[in-house]
Amino acid sequence: MKKSNLSFFAAPYVVWMALFVVLPILMIVVYAFRDAGGGFTLDNFARIEEYLPVFARSFLLALIATLICLLIGYPISCFLAREGAQFQRVAMMLIMLPMWMNFLLRTYAWMSILENTGLLNRLFSAVGIIDLGNLINGGLNSLCAALNDLFGLALKVSRSTNMEYFKMINTSGAVVLGMVYNFLPFMILPIYSVIVKLDPKLVEAAYDLGADSVTVFRRVTLPLSLPGVLSGITMVFVPAVSTFAISQLLGGGKQLLLGNLIEMQFKGSAYNPQLGSAMALVMMVVVVICMAVMNRFGEGEEQAVML
């Protein structure tokens, strides 16, 4: 059958994409290979070497956050899919609801919870957990000192025994927490939408054929939900590795991430768009390679729709 002639409907958008998607990306590539005067240089990439620890930290923290999201998101999607239709509808609404509040507001709320004089530390000291921590640290210190004396070891004996609060904000743990909190819905939604459509007859058939529940999960449920898992991982990892607001708010500028570096090159004190472009380009390439490698595992599977 001859396709009808409506394909010209896409023409304006093709022009729009060329202008506002393709050209800007090309600008990044061009800037990455330029010096301040406009000549060709590879200096920007050489300078990135100084920032390798930041690259490593960004990818590590994003990876940890993605793993935690997966470990929470997968089971919760399975549990949800077993509930009644009404329950599922309300639960999904509750999971989506925080997304309509700006994520900076939600991250800001964590600041007041995690602060040194914040709510969680108040709770801890009221219940006596902080005293308990001091006690344990004191015990560990004397134990280590004894071991050091006995065996000539060099174990740490300087654990603090007079803490007034646990240090939670401005640590990498707080940054990971912020990532998990903000991006967890992006993990749950795609996995849930795949699992809920999974044909229960397949699982039934596997049980009938003698598989135990571990085998059923490994050979039936998991492979069939893989597209959702892969798209969830992408949707958490990409924003996590490039965030700069979360690390600014919860890391207090001490846990510098890639996003903060790039931001500083464009808007901050260290104005250097060429270097910033090179960083953005390297990040983009590494992320694309990661995704390409990962998607090989799910090859042939249908692309999961995200929302």
Next chain:
Amino acid sequence: MTKKPSALSRVFMGLIFVFLYAPIFVLIVFSFNDSSSRSIWSGFTLNWYVQLFRDQQIIDALYTTLAVSVLAAVIATVAGTFAAIGFYNMRRRWSAPLMTINNIPMMNADIVTGVSLCLFFVAAFSLWGQAAAWINSSLGTHLPEKLYLGFGTMLIAHITFNIPYVILSIMPKLRQMDKNLVDAAQDLGCTWMQAFWKVVVPEIKPGIVNGLLIAFTMSVDDFAISYFTAGSSTANLAMRIYAMTKKRISPKVNAVSTLLFVTVLTLLIVINVREARQEKAQRQHAQ
């Protein structure tokens, strides 16, 4: 197999919901706090709400957020609908690479999209400056020679990252549609314009509505792309809050979050109750 949900799974889900809502709860409670502390409770007040409506900066930011989100969502939905229909009717050889490009803004990190658009706008403005200067001097017109990042550039950026989501939600509906419907309509005497309005649009309407909602959500939630494309004269709510976190944050922010949360919650409840009612009516109709 119909495994009943176990108590353990309910507890797990409960904990996750506590995790998701605890910070929001804290935000709301401290919007009524009678001091500017964000962790010590010192009595009930509505003072922060009163002050919120006197704070022109926050009100402006709220207005900017809503204006950009509504405009971007509506424009992106219209443009995305046409684009999706166009892509659908294209030969695969053409549509496949175009869809890949279309996916770029969704797959790319926000910061990369923001930075790339920022570079592009600055370069485009300097080109425009030269062109305008030349035109002004040769024709004696008064075109503005200097353009700045602002509301317009932010809007363009939002439209750009919204359209892919709209296309993504319309495409499946187009694929489900019976291809012969358009031909049938045209055989029966419709022009392609009439076929489009009377056949295609009603068929894909759920996808269009869904796309509009996703686009709006994305725009309201966006920070990074706006941050790089809005310049220094315009700010949406997220940018305003980010700027505040570098100094001292006033509980007015808590008040504005509470208002947003209540609005969204009400909207969602209304939508859900309506949907549930419609489904019920349909079921009764079927019986």
